[in-house]
């Protein structure tokens with residue numbers, strides 16, 4: 001499943017093909033993906049100018065001149081293929097060139113700038129929807145979505161405010177999409193390691209009694225931003241089950257310091273301890289028992 005940096009990588013690759021173009025034709029080849037397509041899907045897109053392509057959590061948001069937003073979610077195996085100026089490419093370099101059979105091409109957009117954008121999804125856990133831009137934040141997809149970790153919203157102050165008085169373990173609080181949106185297992189493990197915080201420490205320990213940030217809240221905010229930014233710059237990471245589906249590998253995975261490194265030497269110079277694994281909420285957490293000490 002693509003994590004947030006991968007979705008951001010796709011957004012950046014798709015932007016030049018879609019933004020500024022007018023949708024001339026939409027070919028919808030199925031009634032549904034994970035969910036049914038919205039009513040009159042192709043008709044509502046036809047003739048619309050794409051005025052922007054944004055991202056909220058793991059949703060891609062194409063702004064249309066009609067005032068509606070085309071909401072796109074990649075699910076597990078969703079990908080876009082862009083055909084422009086005689087070349088075909090897949091935004092997000094973590095995807096295999098040859099992967100994705102054409103029988104899984106479910107939606108085809110033809111744009112006035114000559115680009116053809118194809119949505120391919122082998123397992124069909126992705127979906128598309130249309131909603132008015134006004135009130136989008138309160139709509140069903142987004143009303144319970146937490147703050148963006150890749151923007152200016154995430155700070156030590158924000159973490160202190162969100163985690164204040166929470167007894168849940170830090171790992172669980174970071175995975176809670178209602179607090180911070182789009183953080184998956186890999187990035188949470190990596191950020192906690194970089195911030196030198198124990199995954200089982202109570203989330204509330206990052207805030208003072210009055211809800212002000214402790215130094216470690218600032219440290220964590222910085223670590224989250226750094227780890228995500230590096231992943232986007234590297235073209236996204238790749239989870240192994242995602243890689244198995246399309247046979248491709250990303251680059252950021254080579255930079256993992258703790259994730260999936262149980263028993264290996266800690267990456268901190270001079271530490272010497274081995275990376276440990278524990279299970280929290282049914283998911284593996286990887287951490288260094290010497291660098292990440294509870295209560296510090």
Ligand SMILES: [Zn+2]
Pocket residue numbers: 266267268271272273288289290291292
């Ligand atoms: Zn260590």
